Amino acid sequence: MKIKKEEITIQPGKSFRIFTPSFRNYFLWHYHPEFELVYVEAVAGIRHVGKNISSFIESDLVLIGSNVPHLNFDYGLQTEYKQIVVQFKEDFFPNLIIPTAEFGNIRALFDKAYLGLSFYGKTKEQVVAKLKEMQSKNNFNSLLELFEILNIMAESSEVHELNTEDTRIKMFINDKIRMGTVYNYIHENYGKNPNVNHIASIVHLSTAAFCRYFKKQTNMTFTEFVNQYRISQAKTLLLKDHNVSEVGYAVGFESMSYFNKLFKTLVGETPSSFKKNNAFCNKLDNRHRKTQV
Structure with missing residues (x-):
């Protein structure tokens, strides 16, 4: 149950994966180099991202940066829930986002993701609708939908920074x-x-x-x-x-x-x-x- 590095596998020919994990009875305090977007729909739950521990009601949408320790959002949930997770390939940010001028606002979003970003309001509604649509689209159209999602979040002011300091794994690596x-x-x-x-x-x-x-x-x-x-x-x-x-x-x-x-x-x-x-x-x-x- 120590903090652990999760090994993430993304299929060849894809730059991200979207899936619906279920780990409610499994404590997974972990980190990984890949950025992660998590949506959970539940009556109530607890999020733990970096040093931030807080609760959510009805649903939660959080962007988590590279190597930020976090607990699976469905841990210990006592009611039914739905979850959608998007994990980006490790080179998605440096190889695709950074060199592309048109992605300047998305680059700024990724730069702040190490704090853990929780979205709410209309932003969350729009993003969730697109996440659900993505699940039925082919690879190319899913990628286009993902860029729209990132742009919506990048331009939004409906966001809370969950941490006030850097909590990436270098801050936790010696924790035994x-x-x-x-x-x-x-x-x-x-x-x-x-x-x-x-x-x-x-x-x-x-x-x-x-x-x-x-x-x-x-x-x-x-x-x-x-x-x-x-x-x-x-x-x-x-x-x-x-x-x-x-x-x-x-x-x-x-x-x-x-x-x-x-x-x-x-x-x-x-x-x-x-x-x-x-x-x-x-x-x-x-x-x-x-x-x-």
Whole structure:
């Protein structure tokens, strides 16, 4: 479960590949030289790109730069989901984008991708529609569609930079701690009482050393991360129509007033408001389930 280099194979005669992976039960904390565009459609989930750990609702569209460590976006999802991933051949950027003057705006997009770029709004809608069209087109027309996608993103202001610093693999290459162990421990215990002393001993660090390590890797304390993970799980349960009190207890909060306060701080609205305002996501999840039958 150490950070690992993923070996990506792209078929001869192609400069990219588009596919629909499914790894929800597999922790893949990895990096690769290839740039990657990820679209996930799910009730709620967590993204981990570089040092950024954050949650998304309904869907997510992220461009990830070369050698930026990231976790598979479907890890631990408890609801049905759809995913489309585009991976670019390693020489796609230096051999095709850089030398071509007309791709100046796309070159600027790729130059910023090491931060992890999350797109939203109309940009995401347009890109996703084209991603879905690409899957049924031949190689040449798919490539033309891909250039249109890159141009849409390059010209868009509807984008969040997920990191504020360089988090490419050179920043992580000496990391010998098994982050997968930490994730699994939190996932298995977030509804109980995750103990920082216990997880520190599991990964063979003193509590103080583990806290320094964890803060360096995630820009959060262990408690902050656990609480964010709990709130992300709470979103999923609320969207599956559980009531607020049972959700708060299910994700590990003994005080409902603290659960409501923390939820509002992290999400921007109370659990009740969130459930009411996102009721349409229940229909989305039900539609996914019917599609799978």
